[in-house]
Amino acid sequence: xxxxEVQLKGFEFRRVYRIVTFNNLAAEWQNNLYxxxxxxxxxxxxxLTKMNSSGLSDLFIVTSNRxxxxxxxxxxxxxxxxxxxxxDVVAVSPHKNEVQVLFRSSDLHHTVFLTNRCNSNCLMCxxxxxxxxxxWLITEAIEVAxxxxxxxxxxxxxxxxxxxxxxxxRELFNTYRMYHPNIEIDLLTNGRLLSDRDLAVKIxxxxxxxxxxxxxxxGHADFLHDFVVQAPGAFEQTLNGLxxxxxxxxxxxxxxxxxxxxLEILPKLCDFISRNxxxxxxxxxxxxEPIGFALANRDICEVNIQDWSPVLEEAxxxxxxxxxxxxxxxxxxxxxxxxxxxxxxxSISDWKQTYxxxxxxxxxxxxxxxxxxxxxxxxxxxxxxxxxx
Amino acid sequence: MKRFTKVLTVFMSALPIFTAKANASPSIxxxxxxxxxxxxxxxxxxNTEADNKYAAHxxxxxxxxxxxxxxxxxxxxxxxxxxxxxNYTPPTPSRNQSTDPGRSATVSPSSSSSSGASPxxxxxxxxxxxxxxxxxxxxxxFGTVDGVLGPDTRNAIQTFQASKGLKVNGRMTTETLNALGxxxx
Numbered sequence: 001x002x003x004x005e006v007q008l009k010g011f012e013f014r015r016v017y018r019i020v021t022f023n024n025l026a027a028e029w030q031n032n033l034y035x036x037x038x039x040x041x042x043x044x045x046x047x048l049t050k051m052n053s054s055g056l057s058d059l060f061i062v063t064s065n066r067x068x069x070x071x072x073x074x075x076x077x078x079x080x081x082x083x084x085x086x087x088d089v090v091a092v093s094p095h096k097n098e099v100q101v102l103f104r105s106s107d108l109h110h111t112v113f114l115t116n117r118c119n120s121n122c123l124m125c126x127x128x129x130x131x132x133x134x135x136w137l138i139t140e141a142i143e144v145a146x147x148x149x150x151x152x153x154x155x156x157x158x159x160x161x162x163x164x165x166x167x168x169x170r171e172l173f174n175t176y177r178m179y180h181p182n183i184e185i186d187l188l189t190n191g192r193l194l195s196d197r198d199l200a201v202k203i204x205x206x207x208x209x210x211x212x213x214x215x216x217x218x219g220h221a222d223f224l225h226d227f228v229v230q231a232p233g234a235f236e237q238t239l240n241g242l243x244x245x246x247x248x249x250x251x252x253x254x255x256x257x258x259x260x261x262x263l264e265i266l267p268k269l270c271d272f273i274s275r276n277x278x279x280x281x282x283x284x285x286x287x288x289e290p291i292g293f294a295l296a297n298r299d300i301c302e303v304n305i306q307d308w309s310p311v312l313e314e315a316x317x318x319x320x321x322x323x324x325x326x327x328x329x330x331x332x333x334x335x336x337x338x339x340x341x342x343x344x345x346x347s348i349s350d351w352k353q354t355y356x357x358x359x360x361x362x363x364x365x366x367x368x369x370x371x372x373x374x375x376x377x378x379x380x381x382x383x384x385x386x387x388x389x
Numbered sequence: 390m391k392r393f394t395k396v397l398t399v400f401m402s403a404l405p406i407f408t409a410k411a412n413a414s415p416s417i418x419x420x421x422x423x424x425x426x427x428x429x430x431x432x433x434x435x436n437t438e439a440d441n442k443y444a445a446h447x448x449x450x451x452x453x454x455x456x457x458x459x460x461x462x463x464x465x466x467x468x469x470x471x472x473x474x475x476n477y478t479p480p481t482p483s484r485n486q487s488t489d490p491g492r493s494a495t496v497s498p499s500s501s502s503s504s505g506a507s508p509x510x511x512x513x514x515x516x517x518x519x520x521x522x523x524x525x526x527x528x529x530x531f532g533t534v535d536g537v538l539g540p541d542t543r544n545a546i547q548t549f550q551a552s553k554g555l556k557v558n559g560r561m562t563t564e565t566l567n568a569l570g571x572x573x574x
Contacts, residue, residue, distance in 0.1 A: 025522055
């Protein structure tokens, strides 16, 4: 998420707010929500302060105007750099002097972060797990649901491992459905805990909201998969989880991160999928994100995607023959052959996406996922060159 | 009939045309459109009469029939349903004991933390608060923002209505709410 460094006064606890302009406060006011009112002149500040002393408690202000900031007796944030848009849902961390943008309507991708704990330890993990109890994130996820003004069509749930929430995950689904009846959820999970039939029933039975289950699979034998996720028994558990998902009619996308040991067996893995898991809707073939554990396991994770072009084409063909859609993600279009380009998606979230110098005059730039903004600290999927035909 | 056909062809020009023969060329001649026939559709007001439940001049009958307030241009426009209010409370799990305020691990949404207003009064309170905020923002209201339609609030509404050339009655009529820019609850 975007983090903005700010000055602030009058804030005690971490809390979620919706950004609202001064003129729209009347139209949007609800007493179960918290608002950060955008004020840029002292006159409006005076009016707000009067309203506050007349019974409108819990008024919070955000401004880029230093005079407003110094004059205010109400809790107030000073924005120096960084931008905030109307209707953004933000969290204010007073002890860190930071505003985090948790949700922005204009983003292509929306993500809700549920926990940083995980029961796996993947070699290329982009979000290395921590063991502490972070259940406050669940409360925050509910607050985000409440504070979003216009329902997005799709929102992503991620972590860590969301299934570690147990049956609370189902309650979270129910809550999101209540506030956003038509929303769809993309859930990133290793599916391992769904091998427990009781939990599968608790989470999946009578589930009304549409959840797309995005589950990674890295090998067609236990030792191959368990090696990549660094967890013995994971392969068996994930397969059982997938079968339980299928029993409850849940849509599944398998995810394969293209690191070296996986690319070595990719066609065989896709063959395994097409024969044993024919019910999956899609298989995502994903460029490795050069961050987190991937940087520590660079010898395994850094590959030149262009070198593996024939392997990718073979894998895509196997999947297509079984009516499973291949989806290429996090791979710039210049790294793949033109036959595969139609399967590529713009998958990198807005706030961490960028292009390289070489992309300037590329004719397919607008369709391209681009690169992760931290590629300069890590590596690029392959040599970047502009596409001309 | 001819006018009706013209409207239909506007839509058909965007659709693939289905005929019995796979390769037949379109059999409907598309008439050219002149600018007179494309009148702009008027913008819908923020609130319609049917949305405004608390305008005191109407009897509080059911709102299931949205009749007699359609705009005349365009066809088949219906007022969108208002968003469902979150009245549902799932069974609450046991709450974690936590020292920091506002840091519980419960998932189920807590009921609104407002004053002890009755369920039907809640929405009215919010609407009145919105009106009070709007009037305060215009420096027309200086009383307590409490969601209660008292004499101060009514006076402020009247001042506003007078300034806008609306009927001065101190009530939250649909025109008043629209002029204030406050959505009815």
